[in-house]
Amino acid sequence: MQLVLPTGEYKDSFIEAVKEFQADPQASDRHKTYRELSIVELEADFDAYVGRERGYARGEHLPEGFIPWTDYWLVDGGKFIGRISVRHYLTDHLREIGGHIGYDIRPSKRGQGYGNKILELALPKVQDLGIQKILVTCDVTNAPSRKIIEKNGGMLENQVPNPETGIDKLRYWIDIFHPNT
Numbered sequence: 001m002q003l004v005l006p007t008g009e010y011k012d013s014f015i016e017a018v019k020e021f022q023a024d025p026q027a028s029d030r031h032k033t034y035r036e037l038s039i040v041e042l043e044a045d046f047d048a049y050v051g052r053e054r055g056y057a058r059g060e061h062l063p064e065g066f067i068p069w070t071d072y073w074l075v076d077g078g079k080f081i082g083r084i085s086v087r088h089y090l091t092d093h094l095r096e097i098g099g100h101i102g103y104d105i106r107p108s109k110r111g112q113g114y115g116n117k118i119l120e121l122a123l124p125k126v127q128d129l130g131i132q133k134i135l136v137t138c139d140v141t142n143a144p145s146r147k148i149i150e151k152n153g154g155m156l157e158n159q160v161p162n163p164e165t166g167i168d169k170l171r172y173w174i175d176i177f178h179p180n181t
């Protein structure tokens with residue numbers, strides 16, 4: 001099991017995962033990014049998709065209002081399992097609501113410990129980006145995500161309203177050098 005940068009090597013299982021997200025009744029911000037993808041376009045030119053994803057880390061072709069981020073894919077047994085996005089710094093909005101990190105596990109692979117693992121494996125990558133205190137947020141209703149953050153050393157700062165969804169966000173900090181402080 002490892003985190004890799006987006007690559008054409010996992011085309012087939014990535015596309016299977018996109019289909020799972022598109023069929024999953026759960027609605028999260030992470031689902032939205034999969035729902036916006038066209039299976040036809042991915043099948044036709046996966047390299048173009050991978051190139052765009054990698055470009056975001058270099059600040060290329062960022063969507064309006066976005067700052068650079070790096071996506072890593074969790075792969076196991078030669079298949080795409082999930083994705084974690086590391087934002088390179090915080091804007092006012094990220095500091096309040098979004099945090100440094102977002103992650104998802106494909107629906108068919110949930111409940112097997114991959115969520116805990118994806119955050120654990122990402123912490124050294126975040127450190128490599130020069131971030132020492134990581135802000136990780138989740139909806140107050142997202143029980144698995146709360147457990148994942150707490151298991152990885154997240155210390156709760158507060159609970160804030162999120163006017164976009166009406167569901168409060170929990171804001172946690174993970175101190176890479178001083179875990180559990």
Ligand SMILES: CC(C)(COP(=O)(O)OP(=O)(O)OC[C@H]1O[C@@H](n2cnc3c(N)ncnc32)[C@H](O)[C@@H]1OP(=O)(O)O)[C@@H](O)C(=O)NCCC(=O)NCCS
Binds near residue numbers: 103113
């Ligand atoms: C949140 C998410 C990443 C969890 O992934 P996962 O692979 O199922 O997580 P894990 O199997 O590692 O489980 C994490 C913990 O949650 C617990 N858990 C799993 N499903 C649960 C549920 N429905 N209710 C309560 N706890 C649950 C597990 O028992 C585990 O706790 P433990 O470590 O104490 O045993 C996944 O559900 C997902 O992709 N959701 C959509 C996107 C999202 O919400 N991302 C997070 C916000 S950025």
